[in-house]
Amino acid sequence: MKVLVIGSGAREHALVWKISTSSLVDKIYAAPGNAGVSQIAQIVEISPDNLSELEKFVRKNKIDLTLVGPELPLSMGIVDLFQKKKLKIFGPVQKAAAMESSKVFAKQFMHKYHIPTASYQVFQKFDEAAQFVRYANFPLIVKADGLAYGKGAFKVNDDEQAVDVLKKIMLEKIFGESGNQVVIEDFLQGEEVSVMAITDGKTILPLLLVQDHKTLLDGDQGPNTGGMGAYSPVPFVDQKLQDTIHDKILKPTIAGLKKEGIFYQGILYAGLMLTSSGPKVLEYNCRLGDPEAQAVLPLLETDLVEIVQAALKEKLDQIKLKWKTGYSVCVVLASAGYPGDYQKGKEIKGTEEISEQEVYCFHAGTKISQNKLVTAGGRVLAVTAVGKTLGKALDKVYNAVDKIYFEGMQYRKDIAYKATEVKKYA
Template identity: 55%
Template sequence: MKVLVVGGGGREHALVWKLIQSPKVNKVFCAPGNAGISQMAECIEINAEDIEGLLSFAKKEKIDLTVVGPEIPLTNGIVNQFQAAGLKIFGPSKEAAEIEGSKALAKRIMGKYQIPTAQYQVFEEAAPAIDYIRKQGAPIVVKADGLAAGKGVIVAPDEETAVNAVQEIMENKVFGQAGTRVVIEEFLEGEEVSILAFTDGEHVIPMISAQDHKRVFNDDQGPNTGGMGAYAPAPVYTPELAEDVLERIIKPTVAGLKSEGRTYQGVLYVGLMLTGSGPKVLEYNARFGDPETQPVMMLLKTDLVDIIQAILAGELSRQEILWYDEAAVCVVLASGGYPGSYEKGMKIQGLGSAQSESMVFHAGTSFAGNDIVTSGGRVLGVTAKGNSVAEAIKNAYREVDKISFQGMHYRTDIGKKALDR
């Protein structure tokens, strides 16, 4: 079969890497892809947000299956348009994907279906939002309602930071239309865990747990990013906790969406905070997480195409999903200045010599002549397996040491929380 992967980041590289291992797949295209993806799939110069262009290409090439990586095409309705054209596509509909596209909607659904989450208020004007912050005090969390590439959440340690966040989002429009509304939430304390789950809209099978590292610097310091690394599985996420989250959070979310007329087929990402009073939902994403997908795909034993076909047929309950009994760690190498402004076009040295248990997933890379150069904030996701988290960490950082580019920076403590346990 011919498969089209939509997107061009580290997550999409991991998906392409997994899909080409399927005996059912004989050709993979990726739009737009990147320098690393081009070494295992044919990259097509179509932007991930150009739904008409992607649809036209899929028809012309007689694509058998399209797999969507990023959130924007999903929230813009790529699944609805492909399905209307009779094409098979993996991902939630526009209506279902709104659980990521609007934090206010996600909160409303959590409230209605009694899914544990932080207390909150939604505001459409800055002045009442600021008044609310003054009444509540800090620490407090300010979120742009819409999509902001993982950077629209400000955890404010004091009132002034929170007020400034509201002004930046609502008045200065730093996230554009995503900041038309803000959600202001109570600050939750605990450890974060990411759970990705396969669902056909009725049945749910969670993937192996992962832990993302959102802050740019070691020890969770500095501003939020799209993710500086991840590891799987997370020891803090015990089998008892997994059962509790499945029954009280993931299943009620999928059932709630269905009863709202938003039947959800695809991957549902649930960002959790493990608080003293139990797990609570921080956020939903309507797709594979990035960088969690990189270590999770390295641990997936079952053919990803088999899982996707079972979901599209509404028969996920009949599909067995197996995992390697190992650990995997992904360390993100970022451009100098990220998550702020950064230069592109830095030549990357040291690629191409990864060990067998390792994989360097490309995120923001492109070609300049024969050279591979930086073209994004998060450049590479150096990922490795091991028999334990400690071994996977050692293997990942051994590969990191081989790579360099001007301005490169990364966290040196990915997975440390697992070791502390």
């Protein structure tokens, strides 16, 4: 069969790599992919938000299945469009994707269905929000309602900071329409982990838990980024806590959506804070995380295309996910300046030297220019290694990273440090 993968990051490279190992797949297309993806898939120069061109391409080329990496096309309704045209695509419909594209919708949903999350208030008017924070207890988290490329959540420590952020979101509209409403919620203390689950709307198959590293610098310092690395599974989350996450969060989420008349098919991602009073949802995403996918997919033994096909037939109950034993660690290599304005066009050296078993060099912002591999984005590569122990995976991944060089390359040297530091969360 022919499969199209939409997106251009390292998450999509990992997806393309994973499905390239499927015996069901003859040909993979990527819109628009990147230099790494181009080695295993045919590049299609269509932007992920150009839904009508994507639909036309799929129809013309008789693509059998489309997988969507990023949230934007999902929130724009690509699944609705493809379904209307009887084209096979795996992901939530627009209404379901609102779990990610509207934080207000997600919070109200969690409140209604008693899914544990931080207490919150919603505001449509700047004056009312500003009035509220004058008498509030701090710290608080202020979030723009809509999509903001992972940059729409702010921790504020006093009313002055809060008003500042509210002004930017609601008056200056730094995220455009996404700032028409805000959520102001309590700051939760604890360890953050992500759970991604595949669902056909009935059965929920959670993937291995994974921990992202959102800040730029070691020790969780510096500005927030799209994610600087991840590892999986998370050793300090025991089976009991995993069961709680399933029973108190994933299950009631899918059941609640159904009650709302929303049939959720696709990946459901919940960002969790493990607090002293149990796991709480920080946010939902309607797709795989980046870099979480790059850490988790190399551990998955089951054929992903088989899983997706079963999900599309609502027969996910017939699938049992098989995982490699051991651990996976992903380290993101970023350009100088990232997450601010970053440099581009720097030659990347050493990727061809990575030949060890179960070490993967997933590309993000890369391209070929004058026959050279060069940087073309903030996050450039996501290097992943799988090992029998976390220590072995770490050795392998940092050995591989040591072989790679581009001018200004920055990365975290402490990915997975929490796994050894954090002992227990009730």
